[in-house]
Amino acid sequence: MPVRPTASLPTLLAVTVVAAGGLTACGGGSGSDPDTVKVSFKQSTDNSIKVMDTYLADIKKQFEKANPGKKVEFVPIKAPDSEYYTKLQQMLRSPKTAPDLVYEDTFLINSDITSGYLKPLDPYLAQWKDWDQFIDTAKAAAKGEDGKTYGVPDGTDTRGLWFSKDIFDKAGLPADWQPKTWDDVLDAARTIKTKVPGVIPLNVYTGKPVGEAATMQTFEMLLYGTNDGKADPLYDKSAKKWVAGSQGFKDSLEFVETVYKEKLGPDVSDALDPNVMTRVRGEWLPQGKLAIALDGSWLPQDWLAGSGHEWPEWSEELGLAAMPTQNGQAPGKVSMSGGWTWSIPAKAGNPDLAFEFIKTMQTKANAQKWYVANSGIAVRQDVANDPAYIDAQPGIKFFTDLVASTHYRPAYPAYPMVSTAVQEAMEGVTTGDLSVDDAAKAYDEELRSAADDQVIEK
Amino acid sequence: MRNARSLIRALPVSPAVVLLVLFLGGPIAYCAWIAFTDLQLTGQAEESFVGFDNFRTAFGDEAFLNAVWLTLVFTVVSALVGQNTLGLALAALMQRASKPVRTLVGGIVVTAWVLPEVVAGFLLYAFFRREGTLNTLLEWLHLPTQNWLFTLPILAVSFANVWRGTAFSMLVYTAALGEIPKEITEAAEVDGAGGWRRMWHITLPMIRRSIGTNLMLITLQTLSVFGLIWVMTRGGPGGRSQTLPLFMYEEAFQKSMIGYGTAVALLLLVVGSLFSVVYLRLLRTEV
Numbered sequence: 195m196p197v198r199p200t201a202s203l204p205t206l207l208a209v210t211v212v213a214a215g216g217l218t219a220c221g222g223g224s225g226s227d228p229d230t231v232k233v234s235f236k237q238s239t240d241n242s243i244k245v246m247d248t249y250l251a252d253i254k255k256q257f258e259k260a261n262p263g264k265k266v267e268f269v270p271i272k273a274p275d276s277e278y279y280t281k282l283q284q285m286l287r288s289p290k291t292a293p294d295l296v297y298e299d300t301f302l303i304n305s306d307i308t309s310g311y312l313k314p315l316d317p318y319l320a321q322w323k324d325w326d327q328f329i330d331t332a333k334a335a336a337k338g339e340d341g342k343t344y345g346v347p348d349g350t351d352t353r354g355l356w357f358s359k360d361i362f363d364k365a366g367l368p369a370d371w372q373p374k375t376w377d378d379v380l381d382a383a384r385t386i387k388t389k390v391p392g393v394i395p396l397n398v399y400t401g402k403p404v405g406e407a408a409t410m411q412t413f414e415m416l417l418y419g420t421n422d423g424k425a426d427p428l429y430d431k432s433a434k435k436w437v438a439g440s441q442g443f444k445d446s447l448e449f450v451e452t453v454y455k456e457k458l459g460p461d462v463s464d465a466l467d468p469n470v471m472t473r474v475r476g477e478w479l480p481q482g483k484l485a486i487a488l489d490g491s492w493l494p495q496d497w498l499a500g501s502g503h504e505w506p507e508w509s510e511e512l513g514l515a516a517m518p519t520q521n522g523q524a525p526g527k528v529s530m531s532g533g534w535t536w537s538i539p540a541k542a543g544n545p546d547l548a549f550e551f552i553k554t555m556q557t558k559a560n561a562q563k564w565y566v567a568n569s570g571i572a573v574r575q576d577v578a579n580d581p582a583y584i585d586a587q588p589g590i591k592f593f594t595d596l597v598a599s600t601h602y603r604p605a606y607p608a609y610p611m612v613s614t615a616v617q618e619a620m621e622g623v624t625t626g627d628l629s630v631d632d633a634a635k636a637y638d639e640e641l642r643s644a645a646d647d648q649v650i651e652k
Numbered sequence: 653m654r655n656a657r658s659l660i661r662a663l664p665v666s667p668a669v670v671l672l673v674l675f676l677g678g679p680i681a682y683c684a685w686i687a688f689t690d691l692q693l694t695g696q697a698e699e700s701f702v703g704f705d706n707f708r709t710a711f712g713d714e715a716f717l718n719a720v721w722l723t724l725v726f727t728v729v730s731a732l733v734g735q736n737t738l739g740l741a742l743a744a745l746m747q748r749a750s751k752p753v754r755t756l757v758g759g760i761v762v763t764a765w766v767l768p769e770v771v772a773g774f775l776l777y778a779f780f781r782r783e784g785t786l787n788t789l790l791e792w793l794h795l796p797t798q799n800w801l802f803t804l805p806i807l808a809v810s811f812a813n814v815w816r817g818t819a820f821s822m823l824v825y826t827a828a829l830g831e832i833p834k835e836i837t838e839a840a841e842v843d844g845a846g847g848w849r850r851m852w853h854i855t856l857p858m859i860r861r862s863i864g865t866n867l868m869l870i871t872l873q874t875l876s877v878f879g880l881i882w883v884m885t886r887g888g889p890g891g892r893s894q895t896l897p898l899f900m901y902e903e904a905f906q907k908s909m910i911g912y913g914t915a916v917a918l919l920l921l922v923v924g925s926l927f928s929v930v931y932l933r934l935l936r937t938e939v
Contacts (some may be wrong), residue, residue, distance in 0.1 A: 621888070
């Protein structure tokens with residue numbers, strides 16, 4: 195006799211409901227153990243770089259000693275930037291997977307705040323006297339649109355031009371090079387191309403494979419040097435709208451196009467290789483294969499002792515120059531800043547303990563140790579004024595001085611999509627698939643859909 | 653009375669049914685639902701129902717249409733033509749080959765198949781890149797070299813998929829060919845039919861069902877290839893090797909548009925079922 199499915203249906207339904215109920219009701223949260231604080235951070239994909247691991251291991255020791263009976267458990271996420279965000283956001287969605295403390299890029303923090311993933315820290319900060327030492331721009335980096343603060347920054351970064359003194363010497367360029375305009379940069383690259391064959395004259399990151407690095411290290415370093423230096427060329431803060439159709443945007447694209455069209459940059463296929471960032475720091479610069487790199491202040495952390503590719507001579511072999519504005523207009527130089535913050539997820543099980551851990555990390559001594567270890571730029575006044583910090587590493591003074599002419603990204607929820615649209619436009623002109631005009635037009639269209647038509651023509 | 657008995661009889665299978673409903677049906681239904689919302693991974697407090705908006709966006713999106721086209725190229729070139737014919741040819745040739753040759757060739761082909769997708773991706777990345785093995789060979793032969801991953805990305809990844817997946821077709825066809833009774837082939841040989849004619853008039857019609865099954869399986873496998881392409885090209889340059897799974901990943905996880913990405917996943921499912929319908933018809937018709 196065949197089994198009639200209808201006969202067993204009520205039973206099945208009952209069992210299903212009970213089982214489903216059991217499954218959803220058992221979300222215990224990360225704080226199932228109230229004495230353990232779970233800390234997630236981004237682990238370098240380069241196995242030889244253990245800067246963060248070493249630093250955190252030290253903090254863990256201090257923390258466990260100062261708080262008897264409490265434990266720190268690390269939940270490292272080993273992934274490139276873009277995949278780190280994805281993984282983290284998935285973890286933050288559920289109380290079962292949310293750690294107690296997370297490392298957030300200021301690039302996405304507003305997006306995650308809007309999603310309700312993070313906990314406002316104001317009650318904690320109000321009772322923490324060290325907070326007064328943080329400089330105002332850094333405090334703003336982790337502020338939501340609601341005016342509350344959602345993260346404690348552990349440093350910032352600035353960007354500039356790194357150049358090989360040896361190659362410059364061969365090309366007859368000065369060792370104290372300081373370009374005044376974009377054309378000065380391109381001209382230097384052209385000189386190197388003719389006089390020193392076999393090296394890459396100038397590297398600027400481009401296209402989707404490197405993600406946000408293309409947008410921030412290259413495109414925005416150009417774009418924010420195109421106007422009067424006051425109005426934001428990407429996002430109009432007073433109108434609360436994204437800027438479309440600007441001449442500065444096209445000029446910036448044209449710069450990128452020129453680099454790759456005139457073969458002043460790496461081979462296009464190398465430039466669009468997802469591993470190009472590792473090659474710039476680990477291979478091209480140390481081996482003298484690259485003349486000028488538009489890159490971030492953190493590069494030396496790859497060359498420290500114990501990093502696997504030590505290069506202590508870098509400070510003699512490399513020169514530093516500020517990125518100039520387009521035509522040398524005031525203030526003459528431009529830099530972008532970002533950085534990371536420590537935040538507590540809304541669904542964290544042990545938020546109080548997590549904040550204790552932040553406090554341990556952010557004693558003056560520990561903060562200073564961290565800035566020096568990761569080649570970070572101080573966001574604490576007391577550290578920035580400490581000669582021990584300024585002298586700890588060559589280059590720190592140069593990059594700390596750039597903070598005066600730096601810009602922060604409009605990191606609103608649409609930003610990640612806007613950034614991808616920028617990368618697509620860059621990739622189009624890099625490969626030669628798109629003209630500057632077409633790429634800019636495609637960006638404007640993408641922008642409209644990414645920003646829900648909150649767009650202003652300039 | 654009868655009801656009670658059926659109930660008891662249904663009991664042993666009920667755990668399986670419950671598990672299926674929970675872990676297979678549940679997520680699928682949830683996905684179908686998400687495809688009709690504007691759910692984002694981040695940047696949004698609450699999602700809302702948007703009807704067919706995601707699907708409308710997809711069909712108006714050049715990048716999506718490009719991905720559909722590349723998916724078709726990738727599937728036809730690497731699965732239908734590459735894996736399928738090469739697998740059949742290898743199986744046919746190996747039937748006649750000596751045992752050592754058979755073991756050696758079979759071993760190599762199957763090794764490519766059992767390698768994890770990501771490892772295979774890295775091997776072929778190393779093969780095709782500018783300083784790679786292929787260019788070294790070409791240089792040695794005094795032929796022009798180029799960065800294959802950059803100039804012909806979709807063909808490079810198609811080749812990679814052929815390299816990796818041929819073993820499956822070869823195994824299917826080896827089994828099928830082994831079941832053709834020797835007498836029939838011998839009779840045809842006696843009647844004076846050459847190799848090609850035997851292949852066309854006897855072998856192919858007799859293994860028609862295996863061809864259909866094989867085509868269906870490798871098509872579905874190929875449609876969902878992700879790791880191989882991701883490792884080799886990340887869909888680039890300029891989206892020239894971005895098939896639907898990569899497009900979906902980018903929309904869902906890099907631009908955090910989970911709703912849209914899921915809608916694209918459903919469309920990929922439709923493409924898969926269209927292929928399946930064609931193969932099922934092929935299986936049904938009698939020669």
